[in-house]
Amino acid sequence: MLSGYWESVITFAGINVLMGLSLYVPMSAGLISLGQAGFMAIGAYLSAYLTKLGVPFPLAMAAGALAAGIVGLIVGAPALRIRGIYIMILTLGFGEIVRVFFLNFTPTGGALGYSGIQPLTEFYWVLTACAIALVAVWRLRHSRMGRAMIAIHEDDLAAEAMGINLMTVKLFAFSFGAVIAGVAGAFYAHQTLYIDAQQFDFARSATTFLYVVLGGPANPLGPVLGAVLVTILPETLRVVQDWRMTFFGGLLVIAAIWRPDGLLKPLHSYR
Amino acid sequence: MTALLVADAISKRFGGYLALADVGVQIRAGDIHALIGPNGAGKTTLFNIISGVAVPTAGRIAFQGQDYTGRRADQVLAMGVARNFQHVRLFPGLSIVENVMIGCHARMGSLLQELLSYVRLEPRAERDARDRALEVINFVGLQGRIAMLPGELTLVDQRRLEIARALASGPQLLLLDEPAAGMNPSEVNQLDTLIRQIRDSGITVLLVEHHTRLVMAVADRVTVLSAGRVIADGPPSIIQRDEAVITAYLGDSQ
Amino acid sequence: MLLQQLVNGLMLGSTYALVAIGYALIFGVLRLLHLAHGEVFMVGAFAGLMVSIWLSVGPLGALIGGLVVAALLGMLLELIAFRPIRHRGGNYLAPIVSSVGAGLVIQEIMTKLFGAEQISFPKQFESVVYQLGPIQVSDTQLFIMGIAFTTMFALHVFVTYTRLGTAMRAASENIEVASILGINVNTVVLLSFGIASGLGGIAGVLVGMNFSSISPFMGTDMATKGFAVMLIGGLGSIYGAMAGGLILGIVEVLSVAYLASSYRDAFVFLLMILILLLRPRGLFSAGIEPGR
Numbered sequence: 001m002l003s004g005y006w007e008s009v010i011t012f013a014g015i016n017v018l019m020g021l022s023l024y025v026p027m028s029a030g031l032i033s034l035g036q037a038g039f040m041a042i043g044a045y046l047s048a049y050l051t052k053l054g055v056p057f058p059l060a061m062a063a064g065a066l067a068a069g070i071v072g073l074i075v076g077a078p079a080l081r082i083r084g085i086y087i088m089i090l091t092l093g094f095g096e097i098v099r100v101f102f103l104n105f106t107p108t109g110g111a112l113g114y115s116g117i118q119p120l121t122e123f124y125w126v127l128t129a130c131a132i133a134l135v136a137v138w139r140l141r142h143s144r145m146g147r148a149m150i151a152i153h154e155d156d157l158a159a160e161a162m163g164i165n166l167m168t169v170k171l172f173a174f175s176f177g178a179v180i181a182g183v184a185g186a187f188y189a190h191q192t193l194y195i196d197a198q199q200f201d202f203a204r205s206a207t208t209f210l211y212v213v214l215g216g217p218a219n220p221l222g223p224v225l226g227a228v229l230v231t232i233l234p235e236t237l238r239v240v241q242d243w244r245m246t247f248f249g250g251l252l253v254i255a256a257i258w259r260p261d262g263l264l265k266p267l268h269s270y271r
Numbered sequence: 272m273t274a275l276l277v278a279d280a281i282s283k284r285f286g287g288y289l290a291l292a293d294v295g296v297q298i299r300a301g302d303i304h305a306l307i308g309p310n311g312a313g314k315t316t317l318f319n320i321i322s323g324v325a326v327p328t329a330g331r332i333a334f335q336g337q338d339y340t341g342r343r344a345d346q347v348l349a350m351g352v353a354r355n356f357q358h359v360r361l362f363p364g365l366s367i368v369e370n371v372m373i374g375c376h377a378r379m380g381s382l383l384q385e386l387l388s389y390v391r392l393e394p395r396a397e398r399d400a401r402d403r404a405l406e407v408i409n410f411v412g413l414q415g416r417i418a419m420l421p422g423e424l425t426l427v428d429q430r431r432l433e434i435a436r437a438l439a440s441g442p443q444l445l446l447l448d449e450p451a452a453g454m455n456p457s458e459v460n461q462l463d464t465l466i467r468q469i470r471d472s473g474i475t476v477l478l479v480e481h482h483t484r485l486v487m488a489v490a491d492r493v494t495v496l497s498a499g500r501v502i503a504d505g506p507p508s509i510i511q512r513d514e515a516v517i518t519a520y521l522g523d524s525q
Numbered sequence: 526m527l528l529q530q531l532v533n534g535l536m537l538g539s540t541y542a543l544v545a546i547g548y549a550l551i552f553g554v555l556r557l558l559h560l561a562h563g564e565v566f567m568v569g570a571f572a573g574l575m576v577s578i579w580l581s582v583g584p585l586g587a588l589i590g591g592l593v594v595a596a597l598l599g600m601l602l603e604l605i606a607f608r609p610i611r612h613r614g615g616n617y618l619a620p621i622v623s624s625v626g627a628g629l630v631i632q633e634i635m636t637k638l639f640g641a642e643q644i645s646f647p648k649q650f651e652s653v654v655y656q657l658g659p660i661q662v663s664d665t666q667l668f669i670m671g672i673a674f675t676t677m678f679a680l681h682v683f684v685t686y687t688r689l690g691t692a693m694r695a696a697s698e699n700i701e702v703a704s705i706l707g708i709n710v711n712t713v714v715l716l717s718f719g720i721a722s723g724l725g726g727i728a729g730v731l732v733g734m735n736f737s738s739i740s741p742f743m744g745t746d747m748a749t750k751g752f753a754v755m756l757i758g759g760l761g762s763i764y765g766a767m768a769g770g771l772i773l774g775i776v777e778v779l780s781v782a783y784l785a786s787s788y789r790d791a792f793v794f795l796l797m798i799l800i801l802l803l804r805p806r807g808l809f810s811a812g813i814e815p816g817r
Contacts, residue, residue: 032618078802088558089756090801093794096749100791111787143397144376151362151373158360161324163348163377163440202749206560206625213618218364245633252626253606260615266364 007123011191013231014126018184019204020211020223021133022177025140027217029173030153031079034088035095036208038075039068039178041200042098043185045108048117048195057120057190065182072178076171095205103197113196114189121191129187130224133180137220140176141267149173214255216262225263273336275300275475276321276352276444281330283316290316291327292499298444303466303476305486305507308496309519314479315357317496318448321477322354323347334444349377353442355433357449357479361421367432368417371404374439378403404439411435411465426453434465444475451482463489487511495519529660530782531775536666538774539673540735543728544747545754545766546680547721553697553761554717555611557620561602561628562725563748567741568631569595569726570646570733571639577647584649584668584734591730592723599722600715602627607718608711628744635741643740646733669731676727677767680720684763693717697761750790753797759807768808 023036043064050060075094079087108114140146148169151159160166189195207230215226233251237244255263274297283291291313298304306314319325321332323344331340334350342350353374362370379396408414411431413424421429430450437445447466451459459482466489470476480486486493486507493510495503497519503510510516544566551559569591576582576590606623650664684690696703696713704710732747733739754773758765773793780792800808 078798082801085552085556085558085760086756086801089752090798092749092752093797093801096794097791097798100788100794104785104787144372144379144400147365147369147373148376150364154362154364155360157324157344158356158362159373160344161322161348161354161356162373162436163345164373165345201745203745210622210625213616213622217616217618242637243633246630249626249629249631249633252629253623256606256615256619256623256626257609257613260610260613260619262616 008191009232009235011121011123011126011187013228014123014130015184015187015191016208016211016227016231017130017224018126018133018180018187019208020215020227021130021137021220022180022184023208023212024217024220024223025137025149025177025180026173027212028141028146028153029149029170030083030156031076031170031173032084032088032209033091033174033177034202034205034209035075035091035093035098036177036181037200037202037204038091038095038098039072039181040185040188040204041102041195041197042068042071043182044189044195044200045102045105045114045185046182047186048114048189049108051118051120051190052116057186061183061186064186065179068182068185069175069179072175073171075178076174079174080167080170092202092205095200095202099197099200099202101197102200109196111197113194115194117189117193117195119190119193121187126187129183133183134220134224141220145169145172210252213262214252216264216266218266219262219264220267222262222264229263273300274298275335276477277333278317278321279331279333281317281320281327281332283313283320283325284328290499291320294330294496294499294501296494296501296504298475298477299492300443300475301470301473302491303470303478303489305478305480305490305493306496307480307483307486307493308502311498312496313499314496315448318354318446318477318479321347322352322446324354345377348440348442351441351443352446353437353440353444354446355430355437355448355450357452359426359429359433361429361432361436363420363422365421366417367413367419367421367424368401368404368408370421370432371407371435371439372400374407374436375400375403377440404435407435407439410438410468412461427458430454431465434469438469438474442474444477445469446477446479448479449481450478451480451485459485526659526782530778532660532662532666534775534778535771536670536735536774537778538771539670539677540728540731540770541747541750541754541773542767542770543673543676543724543731544751545758545770546677546763547725547728548751548755549758549761549763549766550693550697550717550721550724552755553763554693554700554714555607555620556617556761557607558624558752559721560621560624560748561606561631562624562721562751563744563746564628564631564635565595565599565602565722565744566725566729566732566747567739567744568598568635568729569722570729570739570743571635571741572726573730573733574644574646574739577649587649587734588672588727588730591726593726595726595729596719596723598631599718599725602722603715603718608714632741632744639741641741643738645738646736648737649734665734669735672727672731676724680724680763683720689713689716693720750793753793756807757797757800762807765807772808 019036023033026033046067047060047064050063051057103111148164151164152166152169156166211226211230212223216222234244234248237247276298278296281291281294294317308314320327323342326341331338334352379400408417411434413431421432451462463485466476490507493507494501495516502515502519503513547562551557572594573587573591577587580586606627607620610619653664655662684694692708692713695708700710754769755766758769776796777789777793780789
């Protein structure tokens with residue numbers, strides 16, 4: 001059997017895979033979010049609050065994911081009017097607002113953090129959720145919605161002229177991604193058992209962005225590979241002990257130079 | 272015969288530049304209607320307004336008697352007006368059949384049905400869209416290459432693919448913006464045949480074209496724009512002898 | 526009271542402006558979100574600290590130390606982490622990844638060198654407080670504002686009246702056209718990184734003087750605020766970044782004084798989002814297309 005240590009590493013890798021997929025979805029419609037940690041925080045805090053009240057974990061998780069999805073609709077609405085880098089900064093602002101909110105929100109601990117969460121995350125459930133999310137994202141690619149997302153990403157004017165409602169598709173992409181991040185947050189809270197606002201800061205959003213861009217933003221397996229690498233590498237780099245972030249950072253720079261389009265090529269180039 | 276599309280007193284201003292001044296055009300159902308004029312005459316602007324990509328500064332535009340001024344491009348397509356682009360705008364990351372399937376989206380029902388079909392493993396709407404796409408691909412003569420990416424096609428075939436994508440939406444009016452650009456004479460002949468076939472299948476065609484020989488060969492009716500105004504309108508035989516048209520084209524003719 | 530808050534806000538905002546100008550310069554030329562810029566700012570603060578401890582050269586010496594070290598670091602980053610990607614014609618997102626990697630490296634090295642705790646920044650002034658009518662200003666505050674505004678003015682003169690500065694502005698309008706016109710793009714980009722990072726270094730030293738303490742993590746907060754400021758001002762606009770920085774400083778101080786202080790960062794980003802929605806190109810747009 002796996003040692004407790006590796007079980008926990010795999011659990012965190014799985015949570016990060018979910019985060020990567022949560023960003024992959026809007027990114028395949030050209031919407032780059034630097035605020036995915038905000039959706040994760042909503043899923044984490046709400047589900048933890050509910051399980052503390054005695055609500056069963058799956059229900060609490062569903063509620064957290066739903067709330068994240070609804071907030072995703074709200075954040076996605078202004079994203080309809082702006083593009084590219086503006087969306088990145090808009091979502092960055094959203095993530096910071098969520099963080100400051102939970103930092104000050106006393107019902108869930110405020111600045112002291114939220115402790116005493118029950119250990120309800122089982123690593124095989126995390127892996128199951130990853131598998132489901134991956135299949136969903138994979139099937140999405142071969143559905144009308146997924147095609148429309150790619151079309152918008154590649155040429156939104158032509159997409160609209162071909163009958164695609166930009167609003168519906170963009171809102172769906174944003175909100176679907178937020179739901180996945182909400183699920184990741186619920187698992188996260190019931191794994192660490194203590195959450196505070198700083199755990200959902202910009203660094204987490206930026207790391208999520210890293211998973212996708214490093215792994216390959218045009219291949220559903222890209223964020224999976226990216227998340228696993230980014231989670232496991234610093235662990236295995238324990239050989240270099242205290243300097244592992246330096247090694248890891250250096251590897252990121254090398255990867256960006258060596259494979260600027262991500263480690264995995266776009267799906268359509270494998271034929 | 273009644274007009275399928277009526278553009279009435281359309282003006283379009285870009286800053287201080289008046290691209291279209293009080294332009295009126297009527298397109299009869301079942302016609303191949305050509306829109307010609309020298310460079311900068313406002314053809315593409317009018318085209319963008321008809322397809323909902325641009326909004327006129329003044330004037331109204333109606334399809335089958337229904338005013339649709341100011342509607343978004345996707346709503347205009349759903350109404351039955353489809354277009355191609357002068358500078359080909361395909362989706363480079365989607366395969367050829369997927370590009371055409373994008374055109375089918377408008378006819379695939381509601382979002383709720385979409386989500387339900389997504390849960391089922393073999394969604395029927397998806398299969399139907401694929402069948403329809405293959406049919407249209409055959410029609411324009413791109414069969415056998417459905418799994419390729421648009422970038423692997425010649426420019427001429429990319430233009431055919433764009434026409435297929437537009438046809439897949441099942442339009443009543445097809446807008447073609449310079450489809451013959453970059454084609455050699457034998458390819459223009461094929462295009463001539465294709466446009467006639469499209470018309471014969473019951474689709475009205477509005478053709479913006481520089482290629483005068485093609486226009487005069489296929490068009491049932493010709494509207495001539497110059498400097499943002501309509502200077503002539505009528506059957507090709509009359510247009511060819513029109514003084515104003517000949518003057519407008521001096522120095523710009525083929 | 527309000528007047529006093531405005532002065533405090535201007536002081537805070539002038540440091541934001543210096544950081545945001547750096548973002549704007551780099552974004553203007555490369556359309557790059559430089560996520561390690563906050564780290565460069567932090568290194569500048571530490572360089573200023575070391576110079577003033579080792580060489581005991583006073584506040585101006587500390588500033589020059591911060592400026593030089595940060596500028597060199599910024600140019601080094603361009604050479605190692607960004608230029609190779611550009612030369613390989615990479616995806617526009619790849620430089621963001623390498624900037625994250627570079628930031629991690631810098632942060633860990635600084636943590637190893639100086640520890641993860643707050644370090645106190647040596648006092649540079651006597652803490653004399655001047656009473657100007659209703660306003661109280663300390664000598665530190667006067668120094669910070671004086672330096673920040675002088676630096677901004679110097680930058681204005683540079684981009685307006687020198688050949689290199691004009692080349693930089695041309696490159697930020699359109700880098701391809703600039704290269705066709707015979708401007709050496711690599712030089713201009715390197716120079717932009719140098720200037721942007723140098724300004725960041727100055728800001729780092731000023732923030733160190735203002736709060737009397739620095740830490741290897743001080744860059745993270747500044748980085749996100751710098752983005753907000755650049756966006757409020759208009760992407761890639763130097764003057765927008767100046768104005769945006771001052772506005773942000775004032776908003777922050779006022780929201781602490783009159784609203785809930787612990788929510789001040791949320792106000793900052795709410796303001797940013799509002800401006801984004803009402804004026805998508807920022808208050809003082811440089812006319813850069815939202816694009817990709």
